[in-house]
Amino acid sequence: MTITTPDWAARFSERMARVRASEIRELLKLLDQPDILSFAGGIPHPDLFPTEAIQAGYEAILADPAQAAQALQYSVSEGYRPLRDWIAARMTRDGMPCNAGNIMLTAGSQQALDLLGKLFLTRGDTVMVARPTYLGALQAFNGYEPKYLDLPENGLSQGLVATVRERAIGALGYFVPDFANPTGLSLTLAERETLLPLADDLDMTLIEDAAYRELRFRGEALPTLLSLDIARSGGIEQVRTLFCGTFSKTLSPALRIGWVCGPQAVIEKLVLLKQGADLHVSTINQMVAHRAVAEGYDQHLGRLRAAYGTKARTILTALERHMPAGVTWSEPQGGMFVWVSLPEGMDGKVVLERALAEERVAFVPGEPFFAEVATANALRLSYSLPDTDQIEDGVARLARLIGRMT
Numbered sequence: 575m576t577i578t579t580p581d582w583a584a585r586f587s588e589r590m591a592r593v594r595a596s597e598i599r600e601l602l603k604l605l606d607q608p609d610i611l612s613f614a615g616g617i618p619h620p621d622l623f624p625t626e627a628i629q630a631g632y633e634a635i636l637a638d639p640a641q642a643a644q645a646l647q648y649s650v651s652e653g654y655r656p657l658r659d660w661i662a663a664r665m666t667r668d669g670m671p672c673n674a675g676n677i678m679l680t681a682g683s684q685q686a687l688d689l690l691g692k693l694f695l696t697r698g699d700t701v702m703v704a705r706p707t708y709l710g711a712l713q714a715f716n717g718y719e720p721k722y723l724d725l726p727e728n729g730l731s732q733g734l735v736a737t738v739r740e741r742a743i744g745a746l747g748y749f750v751p752d753f754a755n756p757t758g759l760s761l762t763l764a765e766r767e768t769l770l771p772l773a774d775d776l777d778m779t780l781i782e783d784a785a786y787r788e789l790r791f792r793g794e795a796l797p798t799l800l801s802l803d804i805a806r807s808g809g810i811e812q813v814r815t816l817f818c819g820t821f822s823k824t825l826s827p828a829l830r831i832g833w834v835c836g837p838q839a840v841i842e843k844l845v846l847l848k849q850g851a852d853l854h855v856s857t858i859n860q861m862v863a864h865r866a867v868a869e870g871y872d873q874h875l876g877r878l879r880a881a882y883g884t885k886a887r888t889i890l891t892a893l894e895r896h897m898p899a900g901v902t903w904s905e906p907q908g909g910m911f912v913w914v915s916l917p918e919g920m921d922g923k924v925v926l927e928r929a930l931a932e933e934r935v936a937f938v939p940g941e942p943f944f945a946e947v948a949t950a951n952a953l954r955l956s957y958s959l960p961d962t963d964q965i966e967d968g969v970a971r972l973a974r975l976i977g978r979m980t
């Protein structure tokens with residue numbers, strides 16, 4: 575008998591044609607070198623992890639035999655009840671009255687996006703996204719083989735209805751209304767108020783990804799899409815918006831705790847999908863997260879907002895001071911990102927290659943954040959990791975390079 579090695583590529587499912595490693599992600603993986611000043615990773619600063627509260631949580635739970643027995647055991651797919659109650663109360667306070675039956679815990683909000691894709695997308699269905707949008711959402715949805723409908727640059731308006739109406743009917747709309755990744759920008763109140771009647775008109779389901787909502791450091795909070803939806807429809811059971819939250823940016827991404835909030839009819843189906851995917855979120859991590867948020871969460875958020883606010887001001891001032899004419903950027907009021915538009919004809923990928931070689935600076939070029947036709951002359955700077963001196967220095971170096979390239 576001859577032993578043959580399978581031709582794996584020929585055996586993978588058809589949907590794998592859409593599942594590809596991003597070139598840029600691969601490149602950025604190689605950048606863990608100490609002398610590179612990086613604006614690439616959109617991840618929380620480790621000094622801002624509530625390490626002591628997390629340590630105290632694990633210790634207290636494991637020291638108590640009854641709690642330890644629960645914490646180390648399998649648990650229900652919808653999630654740890656006290657944490658779901660806490661989240662429901664918090665969402666209610668933020669204008670989204672709901673209860674634990676409307677909440678399912680997920681392994682980060684990334685899993686929520688995957689399960690929502692699985693629940694709503696049949697091959698060829700349309701997903702409406704902003705341009706640019708969160709790369710991880712495209713990766714989650716790609717496995718379900720949708721078509722994308724990129725929103726025009728000028729965003730949401732009634733004029734949109736006229737131009738994309740046919741293609742948008744019945745679409746799944748994905749939005750990051752607060753401090754989006756990669757732009758740092760938020761939907762205005764007018765845009766939020768436009769979106770819901772539009773979704774009614776086109777019979778769309780909306781996904782609201784609120785990953786950065788708690789990280790506002792300037793201006794007043796705007797109502798979530800879900801809160802506007804509840805206000806006009808009469809209650810959480812009548813909405814067409816599914817809200818995704820996460821503790822990744824506020825506690826720690828390693829806990830892998832996110833959630834979906836929506837009508838029970840949707841949550842019940844998601845629970846079945848969650849069961850099939852991985853049974854439940856780590857029981858002990860849910861219990862630890864619950865202890866960590868039950869006391870002093872708002873105070874902790876205050877620290878995060880102050881820290882990211884200082885860094886954001888630093889990067890905006892540095893961009894103003896150093897960037898040559900023809901370069902523009904977004905002015906975030908929260909979150910971790912600034913989106914930089916380069917002069918026409920300049921390619922973010924080429925700028926990255928030269929920035930690495932000539933200035934030892936890293937960032938993510940804009941291209942992977944587009945579902946359809948990409949804008950090449952853009953890049954994403956994350957200010958969460960570098961300290962203020964590094965931000966000033968890194969922007970100066972990057973500006974010098976861009977100056978040489980113009």
Ligand code: PMP
Pocket residue numbers: 616681682683684685708710750754755783785819820821822827831832
């Ligand atoms: N949504 C957005 C907009 C994000 O930027 C991220 C993390 N990069 C996520 C969702 C997923 O985060 P997590 O799964 O850790 O909650």
